[in-house]
Amino acid sequence: MSKSLTHIRPGAVVEFMHGDQPQLAWVLEEQSGKLRIWTINKREMKLPAARVLPWYGPGHDPGCSRQEIQDRLNAHQERRGEIQAGLNVMELWDLAQGELDKAKLEWFADLLWEDAGPDQLAALGRAMLSAKTHFKFRPPYFEIYPEETVELRLKTQAEEKEREAVVRAGSDLFKALWEARMHGCDAKTPRMDDDVTERLKQLLLDQIAKQADDKSEKIWTAVRKGLPDIPHLALLLAQKWGVLPPHHNYLLDEAGYEWGNDWSKRHQKALSEQFGCFESLRTEPEDTPFVSIDGSTTRDIDDAFHVSRTEDGYRLQLALARPMLCWDFGSELDKDVFERASSLYLPEGSTHMMPEELGTGLFSLFEGQDRPAMIADFDLDPDGAIRSATPRLGWVRIQKNDTYENAERVLSENGDEHLALAHELASLLIKGRIANGACIIRKPEPIVTVEGEGHDAAVCVTMKEACPEAELIVSEFMILANCGLALWGQENNVPLLHRTQDIALPAEAAGIFTDPTEILPRVRLLLPAQTELQPKRHAALGVPAYTSITSPLRRYLDFVNMAQVCSMLEKGEPRLDTDRLESLLTHLSPRMSAVSQVQRFRPRYWKLHYLSRERKKLREAIVVDENGPLPNLAMPELQINVRVPRKLLGDKLYPGQRFQINFGRIDPLTNEIKVAEALED
Incomplete structure (x- = not known):
């Protein structure tokens, strides 16, 4: 493979990168460093010669018909796939690392074959391109990562793979949990590996305790897409899943406080x-x-x-x-x-x-x-x-x-x-x-x-x-x-x-x-x-x-x-x-x-839960601040103050005025309490 890319002739089989993968093509025409090619995907396109990977060939009769071109491309594709499947580039890396920092593809091919042909070179090039944790391709050289770098990249790759699995499973799970919660039914949860299940549980617990690190935050952002942006979402999902019981004291989690002895x-x-x-x-x-x-x-x-x-x-x-x-x-x-x-x-x-x-x-x-x-x-x-x-x-x-x-x-x-x-x-x-x-x-x-x-x-x-x-x-x-x-x-x-x-x-x-x-x-x-x-x-x-x-x-x-x-x-x-x-x-x-x-x-929280059990029951409240659109009323029975829209109370208010009130919405978790009715006592 000593030929210059500028001498690529029609009929040559070449490869170029497309979508982060090598793609096979046939050169139809070459003119001043620009190629007209036919890809294995039956597409004619123009390509700068500089984009051709530094392995190409063999050369064929440029007068072949399109069907003959397609047949030969398919044959090369199959052959290269078979060769690539039999290669172990990790062993090749073991042989090369520590010996030199970079080398051309032919150097690596010489470690495997006495006289490598175009299909063998292309298969090896493909295999080394896919081994991104061990090699980096800087045409026309493959850089050889040292062992420390490989270990770090392998770890990162494993984490990314695990993250993708968690995000995929978590998105499906959390949507199912939320839908079940909204409809008041049991959730049909997807099947998941034990490791993924534990990661998702910990993801929710970290969010509840506000102790998530950057990685956890990124996963949470991904898995919660499509869900409402509401306070305590993680807690509600965890409770619906059965990870935490109803009325769980999330405040202890936020404080990092261990209950009991x-x-x-x-x-x-x-x-x-x-x-x-x-x-x-x-x-x-x-x-x-x-x-x-x-x-x-x-x-x-x-x-x-x-x-x-x-x-x-x-x-x-x-x-x-x-x-x-x-x-x-x-x-x-x-x-x-x-x-x-x-x-x-x-x-x-x-x-x-x-x-x-x-x-x-x-x-x-x-x-x-x-x-x-x-x-x-x-x-x-x-x-x-x-x-x-x-x-x-x-x-x-x-x-x-x-x-x-x-x-x-x-x-x-x-x-x-x-x-x-x-x-x-x-x-x-x-x-x-x-x-x-x-x-x-x-x-x-x-x-x-x-x-x-x-x-x-x-x-x-x-x-x-x-x-x-x-x-x-x-x-x-x-x-x-x-x-x-x-x-x-x-x-x-x-x-x-x-x-x-x-x-x-x-x-x-x-x-x-x-x-x-x-x-x-x-x-x-x-x-x-x-x-x-x-x-x-x-x-x-x-x-x-x-x-x-x-x-x-x-x-x-x-x-x-x-x-x-x-x-x-x-x-x-x-x-x-x-x-x-x-x-x-x-x-x-x-x-x-x-x-x-x-x-x-x-x-x-428990006081509001107590009130929510009997929202329509009238309870005594005393005006303690009559000013503004939301006068302040005290409930001595529970030592809770509530804001009440003036339209429910009337215009003539004075401190000490007594009302009987009941409630509409009460949410202990978000500390929300709304007065629905106020009757002067």
Whole structure:
């Protein structure tokens, strides 16, 4: 094959690239580097000689008829196909790679045959062109890829083939699932390989969790063509397919939060070490008769109190759980607890930040059990103002775990001097906060519970039994602790993470508000609190500084702050300096935000599901904002506000006006709720 392409004569058999494949043709005429050819597909066309592949021949009688040309082209095509089928270009690559970077086709042919003919050369050229993972054709040479490049290209080729299979099967499957969902029937899903099935399942799960990488996103874009562009499409498809159950909590997936306690099983060694360390450090508990007040179902008890009267005021001792007694910061267990960021208390159940063996077991302040604690000792003046705050480390034995309901009953009967004194102090504390501008919102608290799973899930809504006097004790003591320890940290150069809301509020914002018409205007004055290292005023609480430290079993923010205080008391210096604490906050803040979204929106999902079961039932609603085309109405029964078109309410509206409303469309998944009818009550 030494002839120049410019000397191609009529009657020669040539090949050229067409549609990424070599195509066979017969030269009818050649003139000044331009050919008129007859292709094997019975098509006459013009072709620049430069497009002819560097293997051609044999030459035939240029006077052959079209039928004779076609017969000979067919014969060459068949012969070349037979030869190509018998070639193993991978073995040829093995022989060539490492020897040289590129070579002409004849060099490779010499490795296979002594004197290769035109059909053999063409067959080999075709085979090497098809081996794109091993050779690259740069006329007239074939470049030989090195082994590393071949491995990478083979991997890419396999991935592309797999991607095509997934896209093809996914498109058919998802269309079938969507059609079945729209018609309320079972889907006729196509048959698929197990690998493809698993890839499609993972594709949906990645979309639901918003964790898809670029490759997954490209596949998702391809398979969802023809389907509606709606929120939560992947979740709806996964539920119709049976990959996920109805009412699946996709918010947990988005937050990357593992429900339940199974996650802790991978830390059994660390948990065993915690128990061993606990026993080795156990000391005799203080004899202070601490009491806790919590909900009747609470198992993660992280605070207890004891109040006594002094000659000129009060002494309040607060025992706070100390789960970092033997904690290994930076360990795998610590990293998992950090990622969880907070316990979650949802209508379908609770899941805890810490392993249950620790958070609702070893370090929970159960009555009659010896527990490590950080005791915050407050000396308060007759008005409840802080004269001094002195934290110390020790062990405690809680005298009693009381409930809100029982404490409320005892207070109403004046049956316990200690509780009465605690309430007396709490009343002074809230009075002082209001004098400092505190804006206190009190709403009815609906308790939403879910029994059963999937299609059998039943939602129940009841109003929490009001225990205002008992709740006042706990809330005021916790605010005092968080404020007092923030001030102590400031005085002792202990960096802490503070909750700040350094804003100016008008005088009318101060007080206790229970009426929905009074609550909304006050809430609009309040900006969200920030987490910062610098202690600043918290306007809504009416305190000069506020850290978050009283719930170290439930919130990692409190856990970090507790560790700072305990380290200072034990070693004379905080665990983290300001720079390291600030660095930690940059990673902790997004985790807290992600987990808080679950706590915020999941109860609302179940409330909307509850309403959707009886959309036509009339429910009480109160106008809290009459302005604009969509006045705002509050539903105290569920603590939900809804926007209602003014045309349904009439023109004469005023705050406090009561209506009976029912609903049209309610979609818990998209947080959509539309009022269909409003009757003035």
